[in-house]
Amino acid sequence: xxxxxxxxxxxxxxxxxxxxxxxxxxxxxxxxxxxxxxxxxxxxxxxxxxxxxxxxxxxxxxxxxxxxxxxxxxxxxxxxxxxxxxxxxxxxxxxxxxxxxxxxxxxxxxxxxxxxxxxxxxxxxxxxxxxxxxxxxxxxxxxxxxxxxxxxxxxxxxxxxxxxxxxxxxxxxxxxxxxxxxxxxxxxxxxxxxxxxxxxxxxxxxxxxxxxxxxxxxxxxxxxxxxxxxxxxxxxxxxxxxxxxxxxxxxxxxxxxxxxxxxxxxxxxxxxxxxxxxxxxxxxxxxxxxxxxxxxxxxxxxxxxxxxxxxxxxxxxxxxxxxxxxxxxxxxxxxxxxxxxxxxxxxxxxxxxxxxxxxxxxxxxxxxxxxxxxxxxxxxxxxxxxxxxxxxxxxxxxxxxxxxxxxxxxxxxxxxxxxxxxxxxx
Ligand SMILES: [Zn+2]
Numbered sequence: 001x002x003x004x005x006x007x008x009x010x011x012x013x014x015x016x017x018x019x020x021x022x023x024x025x026x027x028x029x030x031x032x033x034x035x036x037x038x039x040x041x042x043x044x045x046x047x048x049x050x051x052x053x054x055x056x057x058x059x060x061x062x063x064x065x066x067x068x069x070x071x072x073x074x075x076x077x078x079x080x081x082x083x084x085x086x087x088x089x090x091x092x093x094x095x096x097x098x099x100x101x102x103x104x105x106x107x108x109x110x111x112x113x114x115x116x117x118x119x120x121x122x123x124x125x126x127x128x129x130x131x132x133x134x135x136x137x138x139x140x141x142x143x144x145x146x147x148x149x150x151x152x153x154x155x156x157x158x159x160x161x162x163x164x165x166x167x168x169x170x171x172x173x174x175x176x177x178x179x180x181x182x183x184x185x186x187x188x189x190x191x192x193x194x195x196x197x198x199x200x201x202x203x204x205x206x207x208x209x210x211x212x213x214x215x216x217x218x219x220x221x222x223x224x225x226x227x228x229x230x231x232x233x234x235x236x237x238x239x240x241x242x243x244x245x246x247x248x249x250x251x252x253x254x255x256x257x258x259x260x261x262x263x264x265x266x267x268x269x270x271x272x273x274x275x276x277x278x279x280x281x282x283x284x285x286x287x288x289x290x291x292x293x294x295x296x297x298x299x300x301x302x303x304x305x306x307x308x309x310x311x312x313x314x315x316x317x318x319x320x321x322x323x324x325x326x327x328x329x330x331x332x333x334x335x336x337x338x339x340x341x342x343x344x345x346x347x348x349x350x351x352x353x354x355x356x357x358x359x360x361x362x363x364x365x366x367x368x369x370x371x372x373x374x375x376x377x378x379x380x381x382x383x384x385x386x387x388x389x390x391x392x393x394x395x396x397x398x399x400x401x402x403x404x405x406x407x408x409x410x411x412x413x414x415x416x417x418x419x420x421x422x423x424x425x426x
Pocket of ligand 1: 024
């Protein structure tokens with residue numbers, strides 16, 4: 001009987017542990033216990049502090065938004081599924097490739113503050129007077145497709161998603177994959193994932209995610225977002241564990257990192273996040289939790305707390321300044337030859353609304369070259385064409401004369417790249 005009670009208790013514990021927990025502190029302790037990694041870490045932080053000071057001077061003295069400091073930053077990504085055999089079915093592998101892309105899409109939305117739920121901030125803001133607004137940086141995460149490491153067997157033009165890759169016997173870094181922003185998806189028990197605090201892509205460092213904390217939607221066999229094996233569904237199902245862990249990789253602390261009087265050196269070391277020393281779970285209403293550090297309210301909707309995916313939706317400008325400073329200090333470590341021109345162009349614009357009534361907008365993140373737009377119908381007949389210079393507006397509204405409903409293709413040509421997007425006219 002005692003045994004039965006004990007196993008019941010263990011099962012119950014698993015279910016309770018299914019709330020958000022992150023292993024960043026343990027990872028940092030491991031780094032600090034290794035003399036070589038410790039030295040790399042401390043040197044990196046020193047370099048970071050200089051970058052942060054430069055950015056702070058620029059942003060706060062001029063009133064410039066951190067979003068406009070750099071041109072669009074592109075990050076080549078690779079996803080690794082060590083427990084999926086290379087001989088697994090094409091269906092599973094394609095499903096996981098799609099799930100990786102879906103994860104990247106939500107990452108891009110969250111870091112650019114174009115996520116649908118960012119609108120919730122409008123009614124929450126009044127509880128948080130130190131937060132000047134929503135933070136975002138101009139960044140595009142892209143799954144790499146070119147010039148993959150020798151011996152990995154991934155052809156040019158194929159996404160950097162690996163199956164059965166050993167990743168140095170389960171280690172958290174692998175120099176084979178240096179230059180990529182690596183994400184390893186594997187079974188990690190009760191924790192959702194972890195990352196080094198300040199990561200080095202040049203050394204092949206990774207973010208590790210638990211299988212059920214990866215992606216959103218219905219998932220794939222063995223990789224169902226928000227459904228830990230043997231437990232009930234939790235609120236971890238919108239891909240935000242990667243938003244959180246990448247925050248750590250880019251040197252963000254938890255918002256509940258402690259109280260203190262000088263925000264530059266205490267707590268999460270970000271001055272516009274209200275201090276707190278207690279993590280929050282579930283889905284608290286905005287302003288409903290008073291901080292253990294004083295009278296301020298806990299910023300429970302911040303990605304660097306532990307609340308449910310559906311209830312976290314923002315970074316602050318101070319956090320994004322820190323992310324940009326870390327990026328600036330490691331930018332040269334990314335291997336940009338792993339991205340094709342096509343991806344650079346493709347990730348650089350979007351078309352909306354789609355479907356539309358024949359009038360739609362193309363919005364670019366930036367323009368590095370002149371470009372042309374052609375729209376043709378399903379029979380190949382051109383119904384619109386025009387040419388724009390690099391100095392054009394970042395948004396172009398296109399109107400097709402007397403459109404009939406159906407499928408159309410939009411060609412955007414820039415430099416040597418041509419990207420075709422499908423639109424539907426209703
Ligand atoms: Zn964390």
